[in-house]
Amino acid sequence: MVLYFRSGARMESAYGLAITVTMLMTTLLITVYLAKLRKKPVLSGLVLVVFGMIEAVFFLSSLGKFAHGGYVTVILTLVLLLLMVVWYRGTQLERKYSIRLNIQDHISNLDRLHRDESIPLLTHNLVYLEGKRNSDFMDRDILYSILDKDAKRAEAYWFVSVNVLNEPDTMTYEVETYGTDFIYRITLNLGFKCSPRVNVYLRQIVQDLQAAGELPPQDKKYSIYGPSTVGTFKFCIIRKSVTTKTELSNLDELILHTKYAIRRVAGSKVRWYGLDTSSLILEHVPLITGGGSGVDRIRCIYPE
Numbered sequence: 182m183v184l185y186f187r188s189g190a191r192m193e194s195a196y197g198l199a200i201t202v203t204m205l206m207t208t209l210l211i212t213v214y215l216a217k218l219r220k221k222p223v224l225s226g227l228v229l230v231v232f233g234m235i236e237a238v239f240f241l242s243s244l245g246k247f248a249h250g251g252y253v254t255v256i257l258t259l260v261l262l263l264l265m266v267v268w269y270r271g272t273q274l275e276r277k278y279s280i281r282l283n284i285q286d287h288i289s290n291l292d293r294l295h296r297d298e299s300i301p302l303l304t305h306n307l308v309y310l311e312g313k314r315n316s317d318f319m320d321r322d323i324l325y326s327i328l329d330k331d332a333k334r335a336e337a338y339w340f341v342s343v344n345v346l347n348e349p350d351t352m353t354y355e356v357e358t359y360g361t362d363f364i365y366r367i368t369l370n371l372g373f374k375c376s377p378r379v380n381v382y383l384r385q386i387v388q389d390l391q392a393a394g395e396l397p398p399q400d401k402k403y404s405i406y407g408p409s410t411v412g413t414f415k416f417c418i419i420r421k422s423v424t425t426k427t428e429l430s431n432l433d434e435l436i437l438h439t440k441y442a443i444r445r446v447a448g449s450k451v452r453w454y455g456l457d458t459s460s461l462i463l464e465h466v467p468l469i470t471g472g473g474s475g476v477d478r479i480r481c482i483y484p485e
Contacts, residue, residue, distance in 0.1 A: 201240045202258065208232045264443065271440030274433055275421060278468055280321035287324055288359060291338060294327070295363050300334040304460070305399045305412020307335035308383065309419070310450050313342040316357050316366055322419050322466045330464065336399055336412060341367045341379060343454070349374040354386060362397055365390070379454040380414065387411050417462040418450060424467040437468065 208229065215225035294300070309323050319340065327333050349372045357366040367386060371377055390396035391410060399412030423429075423437045451457060 201236065202254065204236045205240060208236060267436050267439050268443065270436050274429070274437060275468065280469070281318040282321050282324055283317060284319045284359065285317070288361065288364065290328055291364060292361070294332055294334055295336070297334060300332055303333045303335055304415035305336045305401065306339055306387065306414045307333055308339040308341060308414060308416045310379070310416070310454065311340055311342050313344050313368060326417060326419060326464055337363050337365060337396065339365050339367060339383065341369065341383065343369045343371060343377055343379070346370055346372050348372045354382070356390070358395065362395065377454050380456055380459050383414065384411060413460070415460045415462060416456050417464065419464050419466055421468045422465050
């Protein structure tokens with residue numbers, strides 16, 4: 182019974198401190214919102230002073246509960262903060278060292294590969310997932326995967342990005358074809374309540390483009406549902422990894438390793454976008470940072 186009441190008191194202390202911290206964070210978020218988005222610095226400062234003073238009093242009065250269970254809230258908060266900092270810094274490093282190529286410079290290569298019948302057709306629709314960035318440029322790793330890493334011939338190449346909106350139920354998409362009938366850059370604009378089922382939405386987009394005459398019919402002869410003008414899909418997922426020799430500091434290298442470990446636990450784009458049952462190609466590429474580029478030349482020793 183004594184242990185029960187002690188544990189209950191600890192939970193109550195942790196809960197009270199958590200509420201106080203949440204109140205402070207809410208005030209800070211409202212302050213930033215009013216100052217940055219609504220452009221009302223005076224109102225922002227007034228909210229910060231008035232509510233900040235009130236909540237600071239609650240916070241100081243709650244500090245006495247720290248030793249009686251409040252430390253649980255502090256530990257959980259620090260763990261969550263560490264995860265967010267690691268993910269944010271790791272994403273910054275990936276973007277810093279990513280190489281972006283102008284897609285217009287490689288359309289002719291993609292066209293020749295697309296038409297080269299000497300190379301077996303990998304799939305009708307080859308799909309890559311990427312982040313929403315400048316539509317004129319593309320990650321070097323994607324183009325390298327198509328052209329250099331086992332040349333992948335397909336009838337259509339799809340580069341899909343997902344843009345999560347503040348509106349809950351919005352479901353729209355944007356298409357960029359670069360004046361071709363085999364390269365399609367798709368931006369899915371989905372509300373935060375919409376399920377990101379990329380494979381389902383992409384099949385609908387293919388049907389829309391074929392109906393509009395912007396995508397040639399695809400001859401799928403063999404199916405349990407009979408012949409179809411919508412062909413097969415294959416999704417290529419590219420994952421970056423840290424090489425053994427980089428110009429990164431020890432801290433940044435540790436951050437990237439930690440981010441990739443978190444990603445393995447939390448899941449990948451395959452699970453996030455509902456591609457578990459789709460046909461997948463998984464490729465690992467090194468995060469090129471410039472270090473290790475001057476590799477010594479190996480020499481051949483001829484027998485005497």
